[in-house]
Amino acid sequence: MKEYLARNISRYRKERGLTQEELALKLGISFQAVSKWENAQTMPEILLLPELSKTLMVSIDKLIGYVSKDEPISIYEEVYKIEGYYWGNEPNAACYQLLQLMPPKQHLKLLDIGCGEGKDAVFFARNGYDVTAFDISDAGIEKTKRLADKIDVHVNVFKADILDFRLDSNFDIIYSSGVLNYIKPEYRNELFNNYKQFTNSNGLHCLNVFVNKPFIGPPPEKESNSYKWQSGELLAHYHDWLIKDTSEIVFDCNSSGIPHKHAMTTVTAQKITSLAK
Template identity: 75%
Template sequence: MLKEQLSRNICIYRKENGLTQEELAQILGVSFQAVSKWENAQTMPDISLLPELSRTLQVSIDKLLGYISQDKPITIYEEEYKTEEYYWGLEPNKACYQVLQLMPPGRRLKLLDIGCGEGKDAVFFARNGYDVTAFDVSDAGIEKTKRLADQMGVHVNVFKADILDYRLDAYYDIVFSSGVLHYIKPDFRNEIFENYKQYTNVNGMHFLNVFVNKPFIAPPPEKEPNAYKWYSGELLSHYHDWFIQDSSEVVFDCNSSGIPHQHAMANIFVQKYPSLF
């Protein structure tokens, strides 16, 4: 697992820094074939190369190896989640009921909640009989998810991960995410969604939404340094080869920061059918 994580991260951060395999190899004093083997998980770089690799790719060794750096919060909600109250409340997202309607847990269904926050949706799914795995980048959010699951008498396999770094290596029937996908940088979206699609079982579904940029809606009052714009139709374009159960776009009022504002959001429910080719 470590080899695969390291190989994936070397490739991700090399591309993010605009380096070719040949350029990275030249900086490190190795052959480009060596870099290629690292990125294909055939071999691992010598431990003595990790400090220079870290400096060149502008990422800590911990994060290069798949461990999330603790030096600074990635989400602005880390502090908000440290309160006793649940910042987003305990009412499940409306899309949760769409999951129940379209893929009821009449059999054991594995569900992944990407960016679970404080866990209200993940725990809702577990209470309704799904086998739930969830991750978030916030330590406080993970602890509140565990606490809520314990209070409700259910189990949620919850862990810490950064949406930019984490890739699926197990199959799911349902992939769910609400209000999180704007943390994915545009250059990574195609690769990340191909991974999500690959590790979805046939007849499985994705229930996703994303904030979309509109010129007639002011930017939200929350200043999120790690948020990236999406545009109408962009999320749906990643699923041209899946069956589109539903696709919609809504504008809604929000008061999450204590300042009234609006968001535009694209919602999709899409299903993976077996390929005939």
């Protein structure tokens, strides 16, 4: 918890536009104390947490890394409560590509970032991968569990916010579809460095992002926490990896009941850590 708290104090302090000295002044403490918090050397006294929470304008629960089940963060929370599957049961086409590139001939650990209702995560588990998945939606997590039970496979699924969650153990494959737009631009370098660091040698990342195009209007969903990418931006995070595939497409979408278009970039990259002999 100390590391989560340290990272979140730094993150929310910067979002409020405060220096360490300014935060310390508001709390009546030394700036050295704030520095030690943010470096995970010490933790705030429990009596300071309410004032710290108020100053940073974030709940104590979120400050320490807990996402409340009572707070609907995703616009899909209610949508996922319908009886059927909002996105259907068919896996994304990228799942088949990944299966070809790195078939589970041996034990392979796969992380699905933002699994939604679980169709892709369950597909991977059904095909023999050791699957971990997370999402911000309680309803999505429950649907993932039910779908896994129906297929009789195991998916280690849990609730987390993509902005708060960091890896601390290695995976062979990191997969994400339609979710990375929730990462604020200022956090992208840190997050992708974390994902890359905790990827095993020869591991794969298979990811996609929505990208800005002047000839495509905004989607009908009004998501204040969604941030589009620029063409080439995702690829740039993998300049030091082997690019197995990259493409950009424009496609029709009717997810909200209103026909619209998206532009999307896909990148599949492999971590090569040893020189060929």
